[in-house]
Amino acid sequence: MALIALGLNHLCAPVALRERAAFTPDATAGALADLIAQPGVREAAILSTCNRTELYCNVESGAEGSPFDWLHRHRQLHGANIEEFLYRHHDSDAVRHLFRVATGLESMVLGEPQILGQVKDAYTLARNARALDAPLERLFQNTFAVAKRVRSDTRIGANTVSVAFTAVRLAERVFTDLAEACVLLIGAGETIELAARHLTEAKVRRLIVANRTLDNAQALAGRFGGYAIALTDLEKHLAEADIVISSTASREPVLSRSMVAAAIAARRHKPMFLVDIAVPRDIEAEVARLPDVFLYTIDDLREVIDENLRSRQQAAEEAEAMIELSVEHFMAWWRALELHNPIASVRRSAEADRDEILARARTLLARGRNPEEALEFLAHSLTNKLLHAPSANLRAAALRGDAELLQAAEKLFETQPGPRKQPADPKPG
Structure with a gap:
């Protein structure tokens, strides 16, 4: 999986291009449905304001270009030289970008409070469109928490103007x-x-x-x-x-x-x-x-806004430090989620083995074999099939002295070493 943040804003794109890329709230739900239907796109949210249009997507490996292709096609940006103005962020950079946007660090007015409400609106639209799953859901919840903490613990919002x-x-x-x-x-x-x-x-x-x-x-x-x-x-x-x-x-x-x-x-x-x-x-x-x-x-x-910028620069530096720590925490969770992915493949493999052996047991019954014999075949074959690879790998681990893997297997399968057989008490002479 990969997290993608893709978009353009007032810092890099002229208003003429931003208006071509913009989405109205009414059009966003349909756009999200179309976006998550693209190959490899698992989740998506669209943030569109007067200053930015951004896509936040969770995509499968190899599908990192799908959101860009979709935006280019959906907003009919042919001939707009959009590559010149577009920014793309991946994984931790995408997380950092969303945190910065929500806290107002990417706004024309540094620290302006309205952007957090707009991010929340984008989240609500994506959720109502059923375009979110656990990863982006958690990312947005973390984003709201970070923005709240930055606003309460720094002076990023002091003397700000909308x-x-x-x-x-x-x-x-x-x-x-x-x-x-x-x-x-x-x-x-x-x-x-x-x-x-x-x-x-x-x-x-x-x-x-x-x-x-x-x-x-x-x-x-x-x-x-x-x-x-x-x-x-x-x-x-x-x-x-x-x-x-x-x-x-x-x-x-x-x-x-x-x-x-x-x-x-x-x-x-x-x-x-x-x-x-x-x-x-x-x-x-x-x-x-x-x-x-x-x-x-x-x-x-911008000229008017820049006059009010210097008073919030120190608060912005404090906010950056808080964001970096929050990015690390989210990415630790994201990496742990990646490690959990083998569960799905293990389950798929086990279910395929089960279906294969169940079909063979039914064939035995159809041929008139004794039901007890078919059940014994099912239980014996399924046990052997499921345990073959783990058993072979654990035997190899024992031969090479890989204690770490053996201990992990005990914890994974919740097994305990068998009790030692106690010597019999000596008979009285």
Whole structure:
């Protein structure tokens, strides 16, 4: 068996490629079913966020390339030069990578807490899709424990900022006083909720929440004193917005160039600031070419985020040490699991011997032989068949003085040396 972590993220791949590789939650269950049906793939989980798409797989030896082939084919990445951007980790490196991801060490915002929830969501999707067995189940449980320990025992989460907070902070640079701005939030997920909270704290003048499901938009807007609209009404309200922050799970853009151009014209070319933190992108890239429009994607937020990086570097070093120890513990369990593999082959061999001899005993009965004779044949032949190889190997071990193997055999078969025969008491003279 081999553990594989395969993926691409904001550190190595542009947003245009990340959006092609991304999976929506609704599509993940079907994707997992298809992935574990691939030759040699025993278990799998898919983690897909705005910053990364990753596959975690347990595969048979020789099938290490199956997850890559599947991703390339399933996401139709032909001609994308994906090899240039993809990373692959095996066994302990795969374990280490997942631990680092869950603790926020691989995030754009070092130590950001949302990623752990996203890893838990990926685990839940895989479990519900019956794509997990004992090895990956244990890996994810260890991951959650490591992330919890790192967050409680270090200051990795101190002074951290979310992508949503970074988007709001960037907006503040453009609009010095958010109390004079109207903000349109597109989506109703966790990132948009965090943005709404930060905007409310900044006392934004007006908040509009647009979502495909109006009930969800109303629930979110109600918590922050905003106004809810359906996504189908976006064009009617777009011109009202000074700032647009979008994060949906849509596979297609929700804001087109023509929609934004019409809104800018209606605003008499009053500037509009847009932040697209969705992957795939919610706002067409051509929007950036429009005059009086300032469009930022998630990759553009790095400069703002880096300002808050230094304060958490020491905590990150402490987290790395804790992760290394946890990797060692998991790999010790993994290696022990590998050692247990002979059980399956021993059982298969014994069952094959049993079936062969049982068939021969039934043949004897069919030929009219005495049932007692058939039973004796079955018991005698099966005993000899099962004990032949162990007996031969133990005799050879005794001849070469291999005490370790002989002692292991006693423990394995739960045998004890036979009692010594005591000499008879001398008869009275």
